[in-house]
Amino acid sequence: MANPSILILPGDGIGPEVMAEVKKIISWYGDKRELAFDVSEDLVGGAAYDVHGVPLADETMAKAQEVDAVLLGAVGGPKYDVLDFSVKPERGLLRLRKEMDLFANLRPAQCFDALADFSSLKKDVVAGLDIMIVRELTSGVYFGTPRGIFEENGERYGVNTQRYTESEIERVARSAFELAKRRGNKVCSMEKANVMESGILWREVVQRVHDEEYPEVELSHMYADNGAMQLVRWPKQFDVIVTDNLFGDILSDCAAMLTGSLGMLPSASLGAPMENGRPKAMYEPVHGSAPDIAGQGKANPIACILSFAMALRYSFDQGDEATRLEQAIEKVLADGVRTADLMGPEGGTPVSTAEMGDKIIAA
Ligand code: ATP
Numbered sequence: 001m002a003n004p005s006i007l008i009l010p011g012d013g014i015g016p017e018v019m020a021e022v023k024k025i026i027s028w029y030g031d032k033r034e035l036a037f038d039v040s041e042d043l044v045g046g047a048a049y050d051v052h053g054v055p056l057a058d059e060t061m062a063k064a065q066e067v068d069a070v071l072l073g074a075v076g077g078p079k080y081d082v083l084d085f086s087v088k089p090e091r092g093l094l095r096l097r098k099e100m101d102l103f104a105n106l107r108p109a110q111c112f113d114a115l116a117d118f119s120s121l122k123k124d125v126v127a128g129l130d131i132m133i134v135r136e137l138t139s140g141v142y143f144g145t146p147r148g149i150f151e152e153n154g155e156r157y158g159v160n161t162q163r164y165t166e167s168e169i170e171r172v173a174r175s176a177f178e179l180a181k182r183r184g185n186k187v188c189s190m191e192k193a194n195v196m197e198s199g200i201l202w203r204e205v206v207q208r209v210h211d212e213e214y215p216e217v218e219l220s221h222m223y224a225d226n227g228a229m230q231l232v233r234w235p236k237q238f239d240v241i242v243t244d245n246l247f248g249d250i251l252s253d254c255a256a257m258l259t260g261s262l263g264m265l266p267s268a269s270l271g272a273p274m275e276n277g278r279p280k281a282m283y284e285p286v287h288g289s290a291p292d293i294a295g296q297g298k299a300n301p302i303a304c305i306l307s308f309a310m311a312l313r314y315s316f317d318q319g320d321e322a323t324r325l326e327q328a329i330e331k332v333l334a335d336g337v338r339t340a341d342l343m344g345p346e347g348g349t350p351v352s353t354a355e356m357g358d359k360i361i362a363a
């Protein structure tokens, strides 16, 4: 059988620096675990613009459609701020998401014990936290029409439209139930069915997908405002949360801050299942290109490494290896190894990006 394939797109700023550590880990799997990947690498963002004059070349887009998973570092930087919107680095990322039709955005909020003091909440509320927010990414109020600023009776008014079709809700619900089966077997769906028609349909369709296809998964429904409150009150009550584009934007940022540094947060964007049954997928850290620290070896590679762990779990059927990789990170943190972003006011000596990667491999 052919090796699973990965397209690596390191991108700009700290993207290549954090991705270098993932590449070391991928080599380690080939050498030590007989888990070999067919890895190719290409340009995205400003790096692609510098060479091709566009933030994502057509050939790169075609490759992304063929591989089992795309790993992306970060795009953008001050050098590219002056560019026309049509060729901005971020457009490369948007093109990947759109053409691969990555409709489910997964953001885990996982709190490593060693970092529980970093949370804005009390330690016992977040220690051991491991939840997953699934945000619908390609529809809803971000795309619905009519939209615009109009005028009536001499006064302007702004309009956005929240619109969801049944099939859009069905597919993201399925992603959430599939994830839940590999995790805590529990889904909480959030909307505002008390005030929104789209929320009424959302609740009905999620319940139907559950009853017909995933009756073994525990399903609950919650109004999104209550959900926000519950997330900061007692987040460990949740396993998988599935919600629409707008509520997901807000709830996932809220959940992210339960866990501490931006340098720790991975993400995955999933599309429809491919022939092998696994979804089309792109994995990337939540953080950006961090121009303020780029080129200095200071970046925390853990978000990018955890994104690769998600790839192991969701694209390569290597859930046990993913867990071991996460445990290695946990151990290194418990040993007190810290990049600069993980240092509290008491200070200490931070390790470099490469040293953090090496410690994780050693663990
Ligand atoms: P984008 O718009 O691309 O999401 P952003 O404006 O949100 O970017 P980031 O590039 O994510 O910003 O950086 C925000 C801050 O977090 C910066 O001070 C940056 O140095 C820091 N930061 C981001 N990622 C990391 C990391 N992996 N390790 C250490 N610090 C980081």
Ligand code: MG
Pocket: 287, 288
């Ligand atoms: Mg940002």
